[in-house]
Structures are given as C-alpha cells and as structure tokens.
Amino acid sequence: xxxxxxxDQLMFRxxxxxxxxxxxxxxxxxxxxxxxxxAGFSREVWKEMADMGWAGVxxxxxxxxxxxxxxxxxLVAEEIGRNLSxxxxxxxxxxxxxxxxRGGSAAQKEAFLPAIAGGDLVVALASxxxxxxxxxxxxxxxxxxSGKFKLSGRKVHVLDGHVADRLIVTxxxxxxxxxxxxxTLFLVDTKASGVNVTRTxxxxxxxxxxxxxxxxxxxxxxxxxxxDKGAVVLDAVLDAGRAVLAAExxxxxxESFERTLGYLRERxxxxxxxxxxxxxxxxxxHLFCEIELVRSVVLRTLQALDAQEPTASNLVCLAKGxxxxxxxIATNEAVxxxxxxxxxxxxxxxxxxxxxxxxGETFGDYYYHxxxxxxxxxx
Amino acid sequence: xxxxxxxxxxxxxxxRETRAWLEANCPAEMRQPVTEEGDVCWGGRRWKFKNDAQxxxxxxxxxxxxxxxxxxxxxGGGGLSKEEAxxxxxxxxxxxxxxxxxxxxxxxxxxxxLKYGNEQQKREHLPKIVRGEIRWCQGYSEPGAGSDLxxxxxxxxxxxxxxxxNGSKIWTSYGDKADWIFCLVRTDFSAKKQEGISFxxxxxxxxxxxxxxxxxxxxxxxxxxxxxxNVQVPKENLMGxxxxxxxxxxxxxxxxxxxxxxxxxxxxxxxxxxxxKSIGLxxxxxxxxxxxxxxxxxxxxxxxxxxxMGRVMDEAKAGNETxxxxxxxxxxxxxxxxxxxxxxxxxxxxxxxKFDGQTQADIAPVWLRTxxxxxxxxxxxxxxxxxxxxxxxxxxx
Numbered sequence: 001x002x003x004x005x006x007x008d009q010l011m012f013r014x015x016x017x018x019x020x021x022x023x024x025x026x027x028x029x030x031x032x033x034x035x036x037x038x039a040g041f042s043r044e045v046w047k048e049m050a051d052m053g054w055a056g057v058x059x060x061x062x063x064x065x066x067x068x069x070x071x072x073x074x075l076v077a078e079e080i081g082r083n084l085s086x087x088x089x090x091x092x093x094x095x096x097x098x099x100x101x102r103g104g105s106a107a108q109k110e111a112f113l114p115a116i117a118g119g120d121l122v123v124a125l126a127s128x129x130x131x132x133x134x135x136x137x138x139x140x141x142x143x144x145x146s147g148k149f150k151l152s153g154r155k156v157h158v159l160d161g162h163v164a165d166r167l168i169v170t171x172x173x174x175x176x177x178x179x180x181x182x183x184t185l186f187l188v189d190t191k192a193s194g195v196n197v198t199r200t201x202x203x204x205x206x207x208x209x210x211x212x213x214x215x216x217x218x219x220x221x222x223x224x225x226x227x228d229k230g231a232v233v234l235d236a237v238l239d240a241g242r243a244v245l246a247a248e249x250x251x252x253x254x255e256s257f258e259r260t261l262g263y264l265r266e267r268x269x270x271x272x273x274x275x276x277x278x279x280x281x282x283x284x285x286h287l288f289c290e291i292e293l294v295r296s297v298v299l300r301t302l303q304a305l306d307a308q309e310p311t312a313s314n315l316v317c318l319a320k321g322x323x324x325x326x327x328x329i330a331t332n333e334a335v336x337x338x339x340x341x342x343x344x345x346x347x348x349x350x351x352x353x354x355x356x357x358x359x360g361e362t363f364g365d366y367y368y369h370x371x372x373x374x375x376x377x378x379x
Numbered sequence: 380x381x382x383x384x385x386x387x388x389x390x391x392x393x394x395r396e397t398r399a400w401l402e403a404n405c406p407a408e409m410r411q412p413v414t415e416e417g418d419v420c421w422g423g424r425r426w427k428f429k430n431d432a433q434x435x436x437x438x439x440x441x442x443x444x445x446x447x448x449x450x451x452x453x454x455g456g457g458g459l460s461k462e463e464a465x466x467x468x469x470x471x472x473x474x475x476x477x478x479x480x481x482x483x484x485x486x487x488x489x490x491x492x493l494k495y496g497n498e499q500q501k502r503e504h505l506p507k508i509v510r511g512e513i514r515w516c517q518g519y520s521e522p523g524a525g526s527d528l529x530x531x532x533x534x535x536x537x538x539x540x541x542x543x544x545n546g547s548k549i550w551t552s553y554g555d556k557a558d559w560i561f562c563l564v565r566t567d568f569s570a571k572k573q574e575g576i577s578f579x580x581x582x583x584x585x586x587x588x589x590x591x592x593x594x595x596x597x598x599x600x601x602x603x604x605x606x607x608x609n610v611q612v613p614k615e616n617l618m619g620x621x622x623x624x625x626x627x628x629x630x631x632x633x634x635x636x637x638x639x640x641x642x643x644x645x646x647x648x649x650x651x652x653x654x655x656k657s658i659g660l661x662x663x664x665x666x667x668x669x670x671x672x673x674x675x676x677x678x679x680x681x682x683x684x685x686x687x688m689g690r691v692m693d694e695a696k697a698g699n700e701t702x703x704x705x706x707x708x709x710x711x712x713x714x715x716x717x718x719x720x721x722x723x724x725x726x727x728x729x730x731x732x733k734f735d736g737q738t739q740a741d742i743a744p745v746w747l748r749t750x751x752x753x754x755x756x757x758x759x760x761x762x763x764x765x766x767x768x769x770x771x772x773x774x775x776x
Binding site: 003004284286292293299375 | 654660665678690
C-alpha cells in the first residue's frame with residue numbers, strides 16, 4: 001500500500017485541521033484547566049466533533065459512524081496533538097469502539113456504537129493497575145462465575161474515567177496475576193453500586209481517574225469477548241490506542257517544532273537572529289529528520305491496523321516507541337530553544353512538553369515498546 | 380493515467396517474458412552471491428573479466444539496454460517504464476541474478492548527461508556507458524576544497540580551440556582505473572565562487588594526467604589524488620553552459636547522496652541475529668541487556684528509515700514535492716550505517732578485530748569504511764546546513 005494519503009483522507013484531514021484550530025485550540029485546554037472544569041472537556045464541542053465524524057471515525061457506517069478506519073482516526077489525532085484539544089476521542093472513539101468492534105456482541109454493538117458515534121456516550125478503559133504499563137498484570141478479580149460475576153479491584157490512569165458513562169473493566173476470571181490467560185473484559189455502568197471513581201489531575205491537564213471496584217455485580221451480557229480470553233481483545237484495544245497516541249504525539253512534535261522554528265526566525269540575541277546560530281540549526285535539522293521518520297511509521301502502522309496485518313503489533317511498538325521518544329526530544333528542545341519564556345506558564349510551549357510526557361507514558365513509553373519490539377523479533 | 384503506465388495485464392506479460400529471458404540468458408555463475416571485489420563488473424577499456432560468464436552476462440544485458448533499464452532506447456537504454464524496471468529488478472532478485480554492470484557512468488554521469496548534455500555528447504557517451512566500454516570517474520573534491528567544494532581551484536583556461544587544465548583533484552574513486560573523467564573546473568577567476576565553475580569531460584589518457592593512490596584506514600586504496608599538468612581539453616567537451624557547472628554539480632550530488640544514503644538499507648543480516656549467534660539468549664532475551672537495548676534502538680530506527688525511503692518514493696510517484704529529501708536521506712542513512720557497524724563490532728567482540736587485509740569476511744574494514752559515509756558526497760554537517768537553509772528556512776543559513 002502506498003504511504004501517501006488519498007484524496008478523501010486529505011479532505012478529512014483538512015477539515016479536522018480547521019475545526020481543531022478553531023473550536024478546540026490550546027487556549028481552550030488552558031481555560032478548562034484554569035476554570036477547574038468538572039468535565040475537563042466541552043460537551044458542546046464534543047457534539048460538534050461527533051458531527052464532524054470524529055466520535056464515529058472507527059464506527060462502521062451501518063452503525064451510524066464515518067468508517068474512516070485507523071488512518072482516519074490518526075489524522076484526527078494528529079490535529080488534536082497540534083492543538084492539544086480536550087476531547088474524549090481516545091477513550092471513547094478509539095479504545096471503546098475498538099473493544100466493541102473486536103469483542104462486542106451484536107446487542108452490545110447495537111446498543112453502544114450509534115450512541116458513541118453520536119457523541120452521546122463516553123466510555124473509558126479501566127485496565128492498568130501498575131504505575132509502569134504492564135497490560136496483563138491484572139489483580140482485579142471477577143468472582144462468582146458465570147451468571148453472578150462480582151468485580152473487585154483498583155484501576156489507575158483510567159482516561160476520562162470520571163466523565164464516562166460506561167467503563168470497560170479488565171478482571172481476572174482465572175490464572176495468576178501476571179498471566180495473559182484468564183483475563184475477561186466487562187462493561188460496567190459507572191453508576192452501578194460499588195463503583196467509586198476519583199478524578200486524578202495530571203500534569204498535562206488531561207482527564208484521568210482512579211477506579212475502585214467493590215463487589216460490583218455484572219451479568220453475562222456485560223462480557224465483551226470470551227471469558228478468560230479477553231487478552232485477545234485487550235491487546236487489540238491497546239494497540240489501537242497506542243497507534244492513535246503515536247499520531248497524536250506526531251502532532252505534538254510537529255507543532256512544537258514549528259513554533260520553535262518561528263521563534264528561531266524572530267528572536268534576536270548578540271545582535272543576530274538566534275536561528276543563524278549553527279548549533280541551533282543543526283539540532284533543528286536533526287529533529288526535522290526524526291519527525292519525518294515518525295510521520296512514516298505512524299501512517300504505515302495505522303494502515304497495518306486497518307488491514308489487520310498479522311505483524312501489526314511490531315509496527316505499533318515502533319510507532320508508539322519512536323513517537324514517544326521523538327515528541328519528548330522535540331518538546332524538550334522547544335522549551336530549551338525558547339529560553340526563559342519557555343519556562344513561563346503564560347506561554348503555550350510548556351503545555352506541549354507536558355502532553356508529550358503524558359501521552360508518551362500512556363500504554364507504554366519508549367522503553368516498554370523497544371523491549372516489546374525486541375521480544376516480538378525474537379531477541 | 381500517463382502513457383508510461385502499463386495495464387496490469389501488460390505488466391504480467393512483461394513479467395513472464397522477462398523471467399523466461401533471464402532464465403535462458405543469465406549464466407549460472409552470475410546467480411551466485413558476490414563474494415569478492417572482482418565479482419562486481421565495472422567495465423571499461425582495461426577491465427579484465429573474471430570469467431566468460433561475466434562477459435556474456437554483460438553483453439546480453441547491454442544488448443537489451445537492461446544495464447540501464449530506464450534510459451531512453453535511442454541512447455542504448457532499455458526504455459522501460461518505472462513499473463517495468465521494478466518488475467525487472469524483482470525478477471532479477473528472484474533468480475539471484477547479479478547486477479551486470481556497476482559504474483559511475485550509470486549512477487552519476489548518465490542522469491546528468493541526459494539532463495544537461497547536448498545531442499552529440501549524449502550520442503557519443505551514453506551508449507558506451509550502457510555497454511560498459513568506458514569507465515568514468517568523478518573529479519570534484521580538491522585538497523583545498525572538501526566540504527567547501529565551490530572554492531575549487533583547478534583552472535581551465537580558454538586557449539581558443541581547447542581549455543588548458545591545471546590543478547589537482549582528490550578522492551577520485553578508482554581514478555587509476557578510469558578511462559574518462561567528469562570534472563569541475565574554474566573557468567571564470569573573478570566571479571563569485573559558485574558562478575565561475577564549468578563541467579567538462581575528458582579522456583584520462585590525455586597527456587599531462589597522473590594519479591597517485593591513497594591508502595585508507597581500512598587498508599584499501601579505492602581513491603587517488605589526480606594531477607593535471609597542462610592538459611588540453613577540446614572545447615566541445617564542455618557540458619552545459621560555460622560557468623554554469625555548479626548547477627550540474629549539485630544535480631549530480633543529489634544522485635550521489637541518494638546512492639550513499641540508501642546503502643544503509645541494503646538487505647543485511649539483522650543485528651539481532653548476529654547478536655543471538657554471538658551472545659545468546661537468556662529467558663528469550665539477549666543475554667546482555669544494555670547491548671540489547673542499543674540494538675533494539677538501532678533496529679527501530681533502521682526500520683523507520685526504510686519506511687521513510689519508501690514514503691519518499693511513493694510521494695515522488697504521486698507527484699508531491701518533498702524538498703531537500705536527498706540531504707535528509709544522506710544524513711540519516713549514513714549515520715545509521717555507522718551505528719550499525721559500531722554495533723556489529725561490539726557484537727563480534729574480539730572476533731571483530733581480526734584484520735589481515737585479505738579475508739573478505741572480516742568486518743573491521745567494513746566498520747572503517749563506514750566512517751567515510753558521513754564525509755563523502757557532503758558531510759553530515761553540510762547536509763544539516765542544507766536542511767536548515769532549504770527546508771527549515773532558518774535565517775542566514
């Protein structure tokens with residue numbers, strides 16, 4: 001497949017570019033933070049995003065979505081990264097929808113996909129339990145067996161957890177705490193008895209929560225996928241999230257890089273534009289190359305997910321690892337090259353560095369994915 | 380759709396015919412892997428074919444113009460479309476056919492001749508390149524003009540019917556084996572440095588030319604210093620306009636950079652496999668954790684770079700401008716190549732230190748050779764300068 005965007009994809013991206021810059025820019029994230037906004041995003045804007053086809057970007061047309069696939073989701077995410085848009089796109093439109101598409105029953109798809117695509121339902125993945133990402137390390141237990149499952153455990157870093165209508169909870173129905181076998185996915189109503197959600201403010205002013213589950217009763221119809229075999233769905237959900245986060249990180253890197261280039265062209269010291277200094281030029285030129293590499297791996301990876309290629313996970317590791325690393329370097333360089341003003345809260349560049357750190361950490365950072373890349377290659 | 384594009388059916392027919400022709404015409408010896416220098420055929424007046432098969436293979440391929448599949452038929456080329464040329468490459472790969480002819484005439488001068496040469500020059504030189512009859516070398520760098528190539532001082536004075544060339548060139552690849560040279564010379568001594576340069580072609584057997592091999596840290600001597608002492612070059616050997624040679628020089632450097640940058644992506648044994656053999660696994664992971672981490676970082680970057688090369692080609696096919704790409708690929712590709720060689724040496728340990736100047740399998744000479752990758756064809760630092768200026772539009776760069 002050619003690593004060039006199609007006409008349709010270009011149009012979709014251009015529309016996303018305009019919308020994100022106008023309706024969900026960095027200034028909006030700043031205001032949500034300063035207002036200590038209860039939701040952490042604008043429901044009104046999310047509805048508009050749904051009208052743009054974002055909420056249903058992965059939802060097939062027969063379920064009321066746009067059906068633009070992972071490449072489409074990545075195009076939106078890149079613009080979200082460029083603008084640091086506050087939106088539940090990742091939690092709901094990517095993680096939630098992928099879980100339903102890969103493991104959902106016909107009834108579940110019918111019940112939730114149109115609602116998600118319409119921007120009326122927010123879903124959150126409650127899976128991580130450790131501070132360092134370890135997806136199969138799950139101690140949360142589903143006891144009682146078929147027909148009368150009860151969930152107990154504690155989840156961390158649940159994106160949009162405090163605003164979600166439904167949680168997708170991973171729990172152990174058998175096996176050891178570290179085992180890939182024995183994991184089951186459940187759909188849980190956040191208002192159900194025994195569910196306690198606490199918002200956890202993060203450095204990037206994005207939404208996250210801790211979820212406490214105490215004997216939460218769920219029925220068989222709430223199971224996504226197959227009991228004990230939930231890791232198949234979970235891995236697919238995480239890979240989708242990682243690939244889309246890589247696209248967002250690409251946008252973060254691009255935007256902070258472009259802002260920095262603008263500063264290098266304007267700022268004067270020692271009687272010259274600082275962009276004339278070779279030490280800065282070479283660092284910028286090197287960064288340009290790294291960002292170009294990320295652009296290639298992100299597009300290739302999203303295409304591989306759309307085509308359900310058997311080795312897509314290798315590419316996901318490459319994309320998430322490389323994008324996390326390059327976005328970290330790009331935003332660090334951005335702050336350094338901006339000098340003192342880059343350290344001020346009033347100036348936006350710091351927001352990009354914070355987001356690069358948080359998005360880089362989410363679902364595995366460079367170190368996690370370099371290790372997994374090597375493991376998948378047999379070393 | 381362009382007229383060049385062939386339908387899928389036509390392409391499949393071409394594939395079938397090509398495969399049949401290759402099977403019938405590529406000698407068995409030419410389907411063996413290249414193991415030593417003499418296996419790569421460079422051609423030229425003084426070329427000694429290693430065996431009959433090498434000669435026959437070159438003649439057969441040259442007759443069809445397939446030593447340069449995409450060059451126009453009228454100059455002896457294959458006249459193939461990009462798609463057909465790709466099919467030919469794939470079919471040659473499938474049968475492990477060796478490349479019949481490698482030369483700077485093909486990779487460097489030819490494309491420039493096609494773009495800037497006059498009709499007479501094209502008819503004179505291109506067919507001889509196609510058939511491997513003339514081996515070319517490049518006269519660019521000088522002892523005092525390396526990264527600052529445009530400051531070159533080799534003079535070509537106008538003597539009416541001919542130019543009189545004096546000066547010297549350095550890093551002339553195979554200068555002692557070449558038949559002809561394409562050379563940058565100064566023809567205007569008062570103009571701004573880039574504006575007084577011309578591009579001339581001349582016979583290395585002309586009176587007044589001498590070469591001296593340069594022994595490198597790798598032990599090899601692929602380069603010469605080349606001296607010109609009152610060399611007479613006929614006026615008709617000027618390529619392009621007088622004093623406009625810098626434009627051709629830059630165009631040609633782009634080709635050279637693409638070639639050097641692409642070397643890192645040639646099919647090589649993954650480092651991880653070399654490491655598994657040398658170090659071994661413990662619980663499924665390389666037994667040396669720190670080395671493993673560096674190998675993984677390299678393999679990830681190498682794959683990302685390969686994908687980027689592919690994307691650049693796809694973009695070019697789609698007609699999208701991807702400015703200063705050759706500088707990016709040259710810079711990143713050669714730095715990767717050096718990283719790979721450093722890691723390969725670490726993986727091999729003391730075995731990697733073996734160095735008798737003869738054993739082909741020794742990796743130390745390869746490691747040493749890679750150091751030149753980020754120097755030749757414009758240093759990494761020069762590439763970064765070009766990116767800063769032409770892509771990033773940074774001031775005063």
